[in-house]
């Protein structure tokens with residue numbers, strides 16, 4: 629590989645961004661993190677990696693950083709991510725995920741950044757008519773979160789065609805787990821993700837867990853999702869960057885394993901790992917939730933040679949649990965001292 633760009637990671641203090649930072653550093657890329665710490669935390673950024681606190685809305689600040697650090701590639705994780713909140717506060721999502729991305733993309737073009745990798749989502753597909761969902765399936769988001777991300781995808785594709793920005797659009801399905809070496813995990817205390825909430829309930833950090841919707845048209849009535857381990861996803865980002873550096877152009881891939889689990893199956897896996905039942909309550913459907921999202925996940929393997937290394941539900945649960953135990957132990961130690 630002839631070019632080793634300095635990579636600016638927006639949202640690098642967050643859950644997925646912090647794992648991508650580890651993967652980039654492990655692969656030998658110089659990295660700079662930019663984050664407003666709205667949900668991310670300073671401690672998620674490894675020692676030796678500069679963390680610049682700021683908001684992606686501040687394009688002058690971004691331009692200064694791009695020029696100062698001679699940034700050649702951007703991985704854009706910063707955004708608002710809670711589907712149900714997007715239904716209640718759509719404009720927050722259009723501002724942070726669409727408008728702020730527009731400013732960032734414009735700044736990249738203006739300052740000559742060559743490569744841009746974007747965190748998109750399975751939520752762009754809405755309620756697909758055929759399964760598994762391939763990348764060319766119709767995009768009909770059913771919540772503002774998905775719409776806000778789809779608009780950014782389109783801006784990137786158009787900018788790539790007009791200005792030659794090499795663009796990687798990575799549509800993540802449901803991301804779970806934590807770094808198997810224990811260096812990172814999901815830090816957001818109010819996180820809403822199923823596996824995170826379930827392991828917190830297992831440890832008594834939460835009093836229990838609700839199953840949102842038990843009357844979906846699925847084998848056990850609960851929603852189906854295609855869960856992907858965060859470290860496999862982080863590796864996919866490094867491969868995507870290498871692909872753009874080597875080949876240029878565009879890349880648009882689903883990031884998933886291509887198989888789904890119901891909410892109840894996930895909770896059973898957590899119970900198996902902890903060896904006891906969870907305090908589970910059935911609850912009404914949550915706004916904006918599609919019944920099933922399972923990917924056709926061949927393109928990422930074919931184009932990038934991606935080989936998942938952590939693709940068992942058990943490992944996702946175990947690594948999430950190990951991280952949550954560590955966070956709980958640290959909090960306990962702080963209370964005692």
Ligand SMILES: NC(=O)c1ccc[n+]([C@@H]2O[C@H](COP(=O)([O-])OP(=O)(O)OC[C@H]3O[C@@H](n4cnc5c(N)ncnc54)[C@H](O)[C@@H]3O)[C@@H](O)[C@H]2O)c1
Pocket residue numbers: 638639640641642643644645662663664665666667668669682683684685704705706707708709724728747748749750799800801802803804816
């Ligand atoms: N977690 C998932 O299952 C999932 C699935 C699909 C797509 N995604 C996408 O992946 C990306 C990362 O998600 P995550 O789960 O790591 O969430 P996260 O909340 O842990 O990380 C987002 C990070 O962006 C920062 N941020 C938010 N708005 C910002 C702004 N205006 N300026 C600067 N920093 C800002 C936050 O402080 C945080 O560190 C998001 O774009 C999300 O939409 C996540």
Ligand SMILES: O=c1ccn([C@@H]2O[C@H](COP(=O)(O)OP(=O)(O)O[C@H]3O[C@H](CO)[C@H](O)[C@H](O)[C@H]3O)[C@@H](O)[C@H]2O)c(=O)[nH]1
Pocket residue numbers: 709710711748749750751800801802803820821822823825837838839840841851852853891914917921
């Ligand atoms: O306490 C909980 C939490 C979740 N669920 C259910 O578990 C499934 C997964 O929910 P998550 O909140 O873990 O994830 P989402 O599918 O809502 O959304 C996630 O994956 C999407 C892509 O599939 C988006 O990108 C989004 O950012 C990301 O949070 C859903 O059916 C949800 O209703 C529960 O039953 N109880």
